[in-house]
Amino acid sequence: MQYSETVQSIEQLVKDKVVPGVNYAFIDEDGIQRYLIGDRQLLPVKQPLDDGHLIYDMASLTKVVGTTMVILKLVELGKLSLDDSITKYLPKLKFNEVTIRNLICHTSGIEGYIPNRDKLNHDELIDALLGLHVGPGLNKEMHYADVNFIFLGLIAKQVTGESIHQLITEYVLKALKMNNSSFHPNPDNCVPTVYDEHNGLLQGTVHDPKAQVLGDDCGSAGLFSNMDDLIKFVQSILNPSENPVLSEETLAGFCEDQTGYDLGRTYGFERLDYEGMHYIWQSGFTGTFIVIIPEKKRAMIFLSNRVHPVSPNKEYIERRAPLIETYLKANKKDES
Structure with missing residues (x-):
């Protein structure tokens, strides 16, 4: 299938220096179509993107590629249930009504502000997160927040005795033979993110910053990966019978709303509808995203370092939705 308008939109992003x-x-x-355009970095010296195997900071794609898969694997192993109260594993939270399902669907209603968050150490940050409260959004609205997946990582550690990064490596990366993915990559193989004259x-x-502090205990970010490995991950979702991590029954659940209240979330991913065509997607702050159309067995993977040289780059966010819509439109048009 041809995606000429989507390709043009991406090329325009680079031409416009977004x-x-x-x-x-x-x-x-028809298979896999791969493209590479633009530069690896702009500062301190410009370097072209001349290697399709370069490694990117996945940011929040860690949530779906890693933590979501681990939690569902632990459910299959009978070590926990999606409907367990999170207080069963993290008693300091005192939120009996909040479940693991709420965390994985971002419907927990957990909210609050942590002063000087980025200045706290590992234990101080965890204690501060455990001190947050539940607002009126529980089971009423989807509020996307890293804290949900940080708690999922802590729950997985409580159940197994291993950090979430260890579990992701064991259950997901090794099983899917994602050999280029890790939490401690060789910097020379990585596409850089931010740059400043003082820190380089x-x-x-x-x-x-939370992942920097929490290290192996961060379930919301921290994974580095590349296109080769993300293709393996996406294909494992599109082809459930070939997935070595989860059962076909569990994977079928990615196509369904898992909130119980039709709030547009499935396991880890947001679940949306484009003119009657369901799709799931997840993005990462650094400039990464995955869009999957399960019923068509189609997907788009997008890797950029949009925070380079300076974060946050709001223009990228403004242009991301129209870009994804162009891709979805091409897939919808193919039905006629």
């Missing part, structure tokens, strides 16, 4: 460069791919019944390039070190 992102330094993009490594992207389309997966469908942030390259091979996670961009997310």
Whole structure:
């Protein structure tokens, strides 16, 4: 299938200098189409994106590629249930009504402000997070928040005795043979994120400040990966019978709303509808996203370092939704 308008939109992003460069791919019944355009970095010296195997900071794609898969694996192993209260594993929270399902669907209603958050150490940050409260949004609205997946990582550790990063490596990366993915990559193989004259390039070190502090205990960010490995992950979702991590029954649940209240979330991913065509998607702050259309067995993977050289780059956010809509429109048009 051809995605000429989507390709043009991505090329325009680079031409307009919204992102330094993009490594992207389309997966469908015709196979895999891969593209590379633009630069690896702009500062302190410009370097072209000349290697499709370069590693990117996945940011919040860690949530779906890693933590979601681990939690569902633990459910299959009978070590926990999605409907367990989170207080069963994290008694300091005192939120009996909040379940693991709420966390994985971002419907927990957990909210609050942590003063000087980025100045806290590992234990101080965890204690502060455990001190947050539940607001009126519980089971009434989807409020996307990293804290939900940080708690999922802590719950997984409580159940198994291993950190969430260890579990992701064991249950997901090794099983899917994602050999280029890790939480401690060789910096020379990584596309850099931010740059400033005082600190230089942030390259091979996670961009997310909470992940920097929490290290192996961060379930919301920290993974580094590349296009080769993300293709393996996406194909494992599109082809449940070939998935070595989860059962076909569990994977079928990715196509369904899992909130119990039709709030537009499935396992980890947001679940939306485009003119009657369901799709799931997840993005990462650094400039990454995955869009999957389960019923068509099609997907788009987009990797950029949009925070380079300076974060946050709001223009990228403004142009991301129209770009994704262009891709969805191409898939919908193919039905006629």
